[in-house]
Amino acid sequence: MSPRRxxxxxxxxxxxxxAGCQGTxxxxxxxxxxxxxxxxxxxxxxxxxxxxxxxxxxxxRIALIxxxxxxxxxxxxxxxxxxGASLAVDEVGGxxxxxxxxxxxxxxxxxxxxxxxxxxxxxxxxxxxVADVPVSTVRQGLGNARAPLLVxxxxxxxxxxGTFAFVSDxxxxxxxxxxxxxxxxxxxxxxxxxxxxxxxERQRLERELAGYGIKPALVAVTGTTAFSAxxxxxAKLKDVDAVILVGAGVSDVGALxxxxxxxYLKPNAMVVGSSGWSAAAYRRPELxxxxxxxxxxxxxxxxxxxxLDRYERAASPDAAYGFDIIALAAGLVRTQGEDAINQENIxxxxxxxxxxxxxxxxxxxxxxxxxxxxQVTGGSVKLLDPxxxxx
Numbered sequence: 001m002s003p004r005r006x007x008x009x010x011x012x013x014x015x016x017x018x019a020g021c022q023g024t025x026x027x028x029x030x031x032x033x034x035x036x037x038x039x040x041x042x043x044x045x046x047x048x049x050x051x052x053x054x055x056x057x058x059x060x061r062i063a064l065i066x067x068x069x070x071x072x073x074x075x076x077x078x079x080x081x082x083x084g085a086s087l088a089v090d091e092v093g094g095x096x097x098x099x100x101x102x103x104x105x106x107x108x109x110x111x112x113x114x115x116x117x118x119x120x121x122x123x124x125x126x127x128x129x130v131a132d133v134p135v136s137t138v139r140q141g142l143g144n145a146r147a148p149l150l151v152x153x154x155x156x157x158x159x160x161x162g163t164f165a166f167v168s169d170x171x172x173x174x175x176x177x178x179x180x181x182x183x184x185x186x187x188x189x190x191x192x193x194x195x196x197x198x199x200x201e202r203q204r205l206e207r208e209l210a211g212y213g214i215k216p217a218l219v220a221v222t223g224t225t226a227f228s229a230x231x232x233x234x235a236k237l238k239d240v241d242a243v244i245l246v247g248a249g250v251s252d253v254g255a256l257x258x259x260x261x262x263x264y265l266k267p268n269a270m271v272v273g274s275s276g277w278s279a280a281a282y283r284r285p286e287l288x289x290x291x292x293x294x295x296x297x298x299x300x301x302x303x304x305x306x307x308l309d310r311y312e313r314a315a316s317p318d319a320a321y322g323f324d325i326i327a328l329a330a331g332l333v334r335t336q337g338e339d340a341i342n343q344e345n346i347x348x349x350x351x352x353x354x355x356x357x358x359x360x361x362x363x364x365x366x367x368x369x370x371x372x373x374x375q376v377t378g379g380s381v382k383l384l385d386p387x388x389x390x391x
Contacts, residue, residue, distance in 0.1 A: 049074060049082070049103045052117075056089040058097040060338050062329050063123040063147070064322075065114050065138065067106030067130045077318045081129045081152060083311055084322025084355070091306060091323075092330045096338070099326065106130050108137045115141025123147050124341040127166070127325045135160055148343055150328075152321055155366040156200055164346065164365045166321060168295045168356075170276030171201050174246045175208040176371050177272040177293035180385075182214055186242035186270050189216040192255050194247025194276075195223045205246075216244070223251035227258040237264040245290070246274045248281035257286060273376070283379040292381060293371040295356050296320050299383075303355040317356065324354030350391070357387030 049068040066082050068074045082101060089099045100121060102114035111133050118126060119142045127150040128138055135151055139160060142149075151159055154169035178189060191209075193202060206219060217240060227233060243259060245252055259265050271290040273281070281287055296317035297304045303323055307315040315323075331352050332340040351360030359369045370388040374381035 049079075049101075051103055053099075053101040053103065055086045055099040055101070056093055056095075056097050058089075058093060058095055060096055060329065060333050060341070061098045061100055061121060061123045062326060063100045063102065063118045063121075063126045064325065065102045065104060065111055065118075065126065065128045065130060068103040069105045069110075071105060076316070077131075078129055080316050080318040081322035084307065084315065084319035085127075085325050086322075087303070087307055087310060087319075088323040088326030088330070088355075091303065092327050094330060094334060096333050097326060097329060104130070106133065108133050112137050112141035115139075116143070119143050119145040124338075125150065125325075125329055128152065129322075135163055148341065148346055150325060156198075156204055159365060162343065162365070164361050165367050166325070168275070168367060168369045168371075170246055170274040171205050171208070172369065173275035173293045173295065173371065174244050174272070175205060175212070176369075177274065177291060177373075178209060178214055178216075178242070178244050179212045180291070180293060180373055181242040181244075181270050181272050182212070184270065188240050189214065189242045189244055190237065190240050190259065190264075191216045191219040191244040192246065192252060193219065193221050194249060194252055195221055197221065197246065220255070222247065222249075222255040225255065227255065227262055227264060229262045233262075234264075239266055240264050240269060241266045242270045242272060244272050244274075245287075246276060248273060248277040248284070248287060253284060253286050282376050282381060287376055290376045291384070292374045292376065294374055294381070295369050295371050297323075297355040298357075298372065298386065301355070315355070320355035324352070324356055324359065327354035328352045353389060358390055360391060 051069060064082065064085055066078045068078045068082060085099055089097055100118065100123060102118065104110035104114050111130060115138045124147055126138065126142065126147050128135065129152045131153065135149065138149060149163040150166045151163055152166045154167045155165045155172060157165065159165060181189065191205065202219065209216065218236060243256060243265065245256055256271065271287065273290045273292045275294055277292065297315045297320040304315045307319055329341055332345055336345065347361050347363065349360060351358050357370045359367055361367055372383055372387040373385040375384050
């Protein structure tokens, strides 16, 4: 055989060996390939809720009572809160914290039983994500255990004295947005409340605006107030340069259009919305250019990337609230020691840094958060100013 033919024969043999290595997969190879559906099912099973769960092994114990075992199935809100808190134990706990989770069906009896179990485990802080059970039920279950109590409800919800609200709502968003407008040079404000706003929400909004030294030219409920071109209305609404539009329904947008049509708004008037706007509102041409104060985790942050890696879904504001329960505890323990979690320290005017920017508590237990300012454009929102990291 000639040298050329020998070389060709060796090449053909080598290619045959490679084909054998890279050809049709064996049955075992097929079994080892996990489909996307199987992978998601496996990941979901890994994070499935159990009646009692413990995350971390640190000496300081933080408790969370959820309604994840509800007969109607877990809600996205409850799941996100629990998953955000679990993630935070690893990310910011520093090996000093344990998270004890009691997943209930949401009934008063199970919640009270969960609180009783926690009372015997020397927990330093208790958070409750269940939305519609009296907070007194938890206090009764805790008995003589006086751990501070965080309630994942908004500032307007009823709470016993000595407990802390932990959720920021559309009123908080509108107030922070109004503060941003004033700081930007817009001094004469009109506040438009949606027709479903309660008297308590209106009172809270006016009280919190006053806390910033803001006195609107008018606070009105859309759908019941007409902005006609009469002399009295003109005198009251002259030179308005900012509109706080809490809602974004048909009557809300109609009221804004009336103000514009009758010449009450300056050419550079700022429209400030709230976190209560739906995504559909971003597509309304009348609201293009509006500014929104939005609470929640910053896209691209360490928290959002870790959450996405672990749970294969984007981090929501509720996930950020769960994360911040642990961030609060971790901050106190890291700076002041294991016994630092108490009512006085939680009310520190310096506040805390978490996934949902900076937050702190007022004397009455309400929560205040810094927020990121977004602008409505192209049917979506874009970030203008990141949330401040301090007060």
